Amino acid sequence: MELGLSLGGSSKPFSFLEKTPKLSSNDHLGFCMGLGRSQEKRDSLEAERRGNGGDSKRVSSDPHLQLHLRLPWLFDNRRGRGLDVNRLPMVALAGEATAGHSSPDRAVSSCQLDFWFRKGNSRGKRDMDAETERGSSRASDDDEDENGSSRKKLRLSKEQSAFLEESFKEHNNLNPKQKLALAKQLNLRPRQVEVWFQNRRARTKLKQTELDCEYLKRCCETLTEENRRLHKEVQELRALKTCQPFYMQLPATTLTMCPSCERVTTTSATDAKIGI
């Protein structure tokens, strides 16, 4: 097995990639990766297959895989960023459209597409698939302007938000079925519903964290105040002790909690005994 990798304009980087299409433009960064068997290995496999009488179901004797990427779309600076991930690379689409089913190019263009989908594009394969299932072309209508640039942030309508909120109250996690149903109902893409729920959960958690923080802050303040009060009390008791050495002969003082105001008070043992 051979693994080859080249960056740059070489049109035929590896010996085992003899069908490498020429990269025509010099403007584009080229990336070519190939995975295939060495000639020896291929020969031995071929001999082995012939020895077994051959298998008519096997399509190719040379199942090499190669990946070609030309990345002009990575350098779209119209929007101030080097990489516009929302744009489907036309080179990949063109490859997919023109490649015949029996051609090795098909595998190449599939790789290109897959690479693009796997780059975390929000309109990933899953959603594209879902849309295909629903026979909808709305996505392309909604978030791509005439320049093809997307990530145009849409604002959900009040009705949509309210509906999503209601759904969130019922269940803050969606199963795929619910997601699809909601998307259909609200005329949104499933991905948008998914993202809304993700963000909603994040907001809920953030809010809860803020509330917890506030609560802990109040607790801290209360305890600080209580601590200060107790310190003061200790000081008073010490002062009392130095002024009245016979103080210790008095019954022991205990701390009790007042049930009504939940404040700690000092009571002597005798007071406690008689129930004061």
Place this chain on the structure above:
DNA sequence: CTACACTCCTAGATTACATCA
């Protein structure tokens, strides 16, 4: 049974855009 690859999903962090004061 185990290891590995792959897919799917999620949380968390971040970015980018729309809106408002």
Place this chain on the structure above:
DNA sequence: ACTGATGTAATCTAGGAGTGT
């Protein structure tokens, strides 16, 4: 008209769970 703050949709990344080989 411009600007900074804010809310939020969208994106990126890492990690876990499930599944097939």
